[in-house]
Amino acid sequence: MSKIRVLVGTKKGAFILTADGKRKDWQVSGPHFAGWEIYHLKGSPVDPNRLYASQTSGWFGHIIQRSDDGGKTWNTPGSSPEELKGEGGFPKGESNKFVYEGEVGKHLWYDGTQHPWEFKRIWHIEPSLSDPDTAYAGAEDAALFKTTDGGRTWKELSGLRNAKSHLWQPGAGGMGVHTILIDPKNANRIFIAISAGGCFRTDDGGKTWKPITKGLKSLYELPDPDAEVGHCVHRIALHPSKPDVLFMQKHWDVMRSDNAGDKWNEVSGNLPTDFGFPIDVNFNEPETVYVVPITSDSLHYPPDGKLRVYRSKTGGGEWEALTKGLPQKDCYVNVLRDAMAVDSLDQCGIYFGTTGGQVYCSPDGGDTWNAIVQNLPAVYSVEVQTLK
Amino acid sequence: MIRVVLPFHLRNLARVDGEVELEVPAPVTICAVVDTLEKNFPALRGTIRDHGTLKRRAFVRFFACKEDWSLESPDKLLPAEILSGAEPFLIVGAMAGG
Numbered sequence: 001m002s003k004i005r006v007l008v009g010t011k012k013g014a015f016i017l018t019a020d021g022k023r024k025d026w027q028v029s030g031p032h033f034a035g036w037e038i039y040h041l042k043g044s045p046v047d048p049n050r051l052y053a054s055q056t057s058g059w060f061g062h063i064i065q066r067s068d069d070g071g072k073t074w075n076t077p078g079s080s081p082e083e084l085k086g087e088g089g090f091p092k093g094e095s096n097k098f099v100y101e102g103e104v105g106k107h108l109w110y111d112g113t114q115h116p117w118e119f120k121r122i123w124h125i126e127p128s129l130s131d132p133d134t135a136y137a138g139a140e141d142a143a144l145f146k147t148t149d150g151g152r153t154w155k156e157l158s159g160l161r162n163a164k165s166h167l168w169q170p171g172a173g174g175m176g177v178h179t180i181l182i183d184p185k186n187a188n189r190i191f192i193a194i195s196a197g198g199c200f201r202t203d204d205g206g207k208t209w210k211p212i213t214k215g216l217k218s219l220y221e222l223p224d225p226d227a228e229v230g231h232c233v234h235r236i237a238l239h240p241s242k243p244d245v246l247f248m249q250k251h252w253d254v255m256r257s258d259n260a261g262d263k264w265n266e267v268s269g270n271l272p273t274d275f276g277f278p279i280d281v282n283f284n285e286p287e288t289v290y291v292v293p294i295t296s297d298s299l300h301y302p303p304d305g306k307l308r309v310y311r312s313k314t315g316g317g318e319w320e321a322l323t324k325g326l327p328q329k330d331c332y333v334n335v336l337r338d339a340m341a342v343d344s345l346d347q348c349g350i351y352f353g354t355t356g357g358q359v360y361c362s363p364d365g366g367d368t369w370n371a372i373v374q375n376l377p378a379v380y381s382v383e384v385q386t387l388k
Numbered sequence: 389m390i391r392v393v394l395p396f397h398l399r400n401l402a403r404v405d406g407e408v409e410l411e412v413p414a415p416v417t418i419c420a421v422v423d424t425l426e427k428n429f430p431a432l433r434g435t436i437r438d439h440g441t442l443k444r445r446a447f448v449r450f451f452a453c454k455e456d457w458s459l460e461s462p463d464k465l466l467p468a469e470i471l472s473g474a475e476p477f478l479i480v481g482a483m484a485g486g
C-alpha cells in the first residue's frame with residue numbers, strides 16, 4: 001500500500017507526518033532542528049529518501065540540511081570526515097555558503113536609494129526532477145542558487161538578477177524567491193516568483209530570464225499597475241501534465257496563464273476575497289484548483305473567522321467553498337504561501353498548514369478535512385511525498 | 389588548551405556536549421579561536437561569522453573574563469586566563485529581549 005509522508009516546516013523546527021494511503025492514522029516525528037526556523041523542506045522526486053531542509057536563525061544565519069533516509073537522520077551536506085578536507089586539509093563546510101556571483105549589485109531600497117544585495121536565508125528548495133544531487137534554492141535577498149553535488153556547494157544562477165533587478169524592491173515580508181517550478185517536459189524551462197518582485201521564466205536552464213507579468217495589475221501596490229516587475233506574486237502552481245498552464249495567487253487576484261506566463265487572465269470569479277497566499281492543483285484533475293481566501297492585505301486571516309478552502313473545477317472563475325471539518329467560527333489563522341501541497345494517490349489528498357499550528361488533510365480532494373496535528377508552531381511550509 | 393563555550397543551537401549543530409577544548413596556535417586571538425573552532429567543526433562555518441566577510445554576526449557575542457569582547461579587534465590577544473584555560477571563552481547568542 002502507498003504511504004504518505006508530509007514534510008512540515010515551522011517557526012520552531014521541522015515535523016514529519018506519516019500515514020498509510022487511507023490517511024487516517026498519523027505518526028508525528030519531530031521537532032527536527034528544534035528551535036530553528038525551518039522555511040522549507042522537500043524530497044527528491046527521483047530518490048524520495050533524499051530530503052533537503054532550509055534551516056535559519058536570526059542569530060546564527062542559514063544552514064542547509066540533508067537526509068538520505070527519509071528524515072530519520074540529517075547532516076549538513078559534505079560533513080562526513082572524508083568530505084571535509086579541503087585544500088591544505090582545511091575543512092570546506094560550504095553547504096551554507098551562498099555567495100552572489102560577481103559584482104554584488106544593488107536593488108531598490110525602501111528610501112528610494114539603491115541597496116546592495118545581502119544574503120539572508122533560503123526560502124524554498126526545489127529538487128531536480130531527474131537528479132537527486134541537483135536542487136535549486138530560492139534566496140532572500142532574491143536570487144536563485146543551484147547545487148549539483150547534493151547540497152555541498154551552491155552556485156548562483158546570476159542571470160536572474162539581470163532581469164531588471166535594480167527595480168525590485170522588498171516588501172514588508174522581505175524580498176525572496178519563494179516559488180520554483182521546473183517544467184516536467186522541458187528541464188531548461190523554469191518559472192520562479194519573487195515576493196514584491198514578480199515572476200520570471202528561463203528557457204535556457206537559468207542563463208537568461210524574462211519577466212512574465214503581462215496581464216497582471218497591481219492597482220494599489222505599484223505606481224504603474226501594469227509594470228513589468230514589482231508585482232507581489234504570492235504563489236504559482238502548475239499541473240505536471242499541462243506545464244504551459246499556470247495558476248497564480250497574487251497579492252490580490254487569482255490569475256491563470258495558458259501560455260507559460262506570456263499572458264495572464266484573472267480567474268478570481270466568485271471568491272469572497274481574492275487575496276491569499278497558496279494555490280495548488282489537484283494531481284488527477286489539471287483543471288481543479290485550490291486557494292485559501294484571506295480577508296485582505298491588512299487582515300491576514302480568513303473572512304468572518306471561517307477557514308474555507310475554495311475549489312474550482314473549471315480552472316478558475318467558478319469557485320465552491322470547502323468547509324467540512326474546518327473551523328467555521330472564531331478562526332483567525334493565516335495559511336502561508338508554501339503551506340499547501342497535494343499527494344498523487346488516486347483520490348488526491350490536499351494538505352495545508354496554518355500559522356496556528358494546525359496541519360489539515362483532505363483525503364478526498366477537498367470534500368472533507370481532518371486536522372493531522374493541532375498545536376505545532378506556526379507552519380511555514382507543507383510538502384507531501386507519495387511513497388509507493 | 390583553550391576552553392570554548394558554545395550556545396545551545398551551535399552545540400547541537402556541532403554535535404558536542406558541554407565545553408569544547410581547542411589547541412589554538414599562537415597568537416591566541418578571537419580570530420584564531422574561531423578559525424580553529426571552524427576547522428574542527430566545519431558545520432559552524434558561516435554561523436558565527438559571515439561566510440564572505442568573516443564579520444561577527446550581529447547577534448553573536450564574545451565574552452572573556454566577564455568582559456564583552458564582541459567589539460574588540462578580532463586580532464587582539466585574549467587574556468592570560470583564557471590562554472591558560474583557567475577561564476572559558478564564551479560565544480553566546482545575544483538576548484532576544486522583548
